[in-house]
Amino acid sequence: MLYSQKRPADKRADFRAALASGELQRFPGAFNPLSARLIEQKGFDGVYISGAVLSADLGLPDIGLTTLTEVATRAKQIARMTDLPAIVDADTGFGEAMNVARTVQEMEDAGLAGLHIEDQVNPKRCGHLDGKQVVDENTALQRVRAAVDARRDPNFLIMARTDIRAVDGLAAAVDRAKKLVDAGADAIFPEAMASLDEFAAIRAAVDVPLLANMTEFGKSELFTVQQLADVGMNLVIWPVSLLRLAMGAASRGLDELENAGRLTGLLDQMQHRADLYDLIDYEGYGRFDDSVFTFTVER
Template structure:
């Protein structure tokens, strides 16, 4: 009730142990705290917190307009709702190396198990759009060194994301990935890989966990978990999928209201009140106050 039963340091240790075991970790993107609880209930191994989702929730494009305060606050809300490890998109670290250090400690305080810092210039853009620009290697490495040095819990996962594949090609992405690992990255996120062979090539080049981004309508095909596991991927994220599904359903519901004036035909597509109350553990709060759950919800 109220929050996760596990302290953050235990989630981080468990995340590290799962990655060390070689088991693939599936991390759907939570678009709010309640969806994080649903992800856990459905049996996934982790929760992803997407910068694109956070921007979209605020009605903003994913071009670096969100602040560290907004990202840390939302991360804390989501991380506290689940015993699963949460991995958060920290964009470019919100500034220069000292800002990156502050970002790491703020997100560590928020209770996440890991974060990734990317090598795009500011202002950044969505990793699956054209026209990206990346910083020079020295700047990228300084960000990762600052992040690794700033953490206080050694189990906090510092992941380096590189967007250079879309700018300079696969060989450049492999070279940058190697350099980022040497700079202290615990894991690598090669963004916008074109095919499974490119994931395989990065896998051969580095010996740390590797993440695959299975975002819809992007540069990469939507490979299955088994396909990605077979080429050595360790973490898979679906960053915006649940938000897209929810917004699609919301749009259809509003169209139904406009056209028919009632949502009765869509009741079967809705989460039932009883399922919602079960998910938020309404009955469990009765342990604090017997007056809060003194009713029955009929199906």
């Protein structure tokens, strides 16, 4: 009932253990708190909270327009709804070194298991668009050092994302990944890798967990979980997939409503009310207060 009964500190410890297990961790992207609970119900390993999704949820492009407060608030709402660990896209840390430090502590307080900070110029843009710019090496390393210094729970994961592959090539990505690890990053997110061989090159260069971003319509081929595991990746995200599926279904539903005047033809594509009530644990609330759950839903 209500929120997860698992403490954030325990989620973080379990997440660290899972990353060290050798099994690829699967983190679909949640677009709201209810979808995070569905991700857990379906047996996945964790929840990813995408900056692109949070921007889109506000009707905004993913170009650094969201604020720390907006992202931390929504991330908290999502993370507290599941026993799974949740990690959040913290863009460039919402500023430079001191802003990054505050971002880390805000996300700790919000109950996240970790975050990633990227090396794009602030304000950033979507990692799979052309025309990105990255900061110089010193600035990138300062962001990571600030994040590591600011955290209070040593199990809170500080992941460094580098977008330099699309700007200066794979060799530059390998070099920067090594230096980000030396600066204290617990994990590396090499963005927009073009092939499995490129993921493998990052894997050979660093001895920390690596994340693969399997976003649709981007620069990377959509590799399978097994393909990514075979080249040594530790974590895979599908950041915007559920939002894209939901918005596609919503668009088709509105078309049906406009054309047919009712949605009878799409009932078999909808989540049944009974399934929704099961997901939000209506009966649990009823056990807490019998006056809440006083009816049954027939299928």
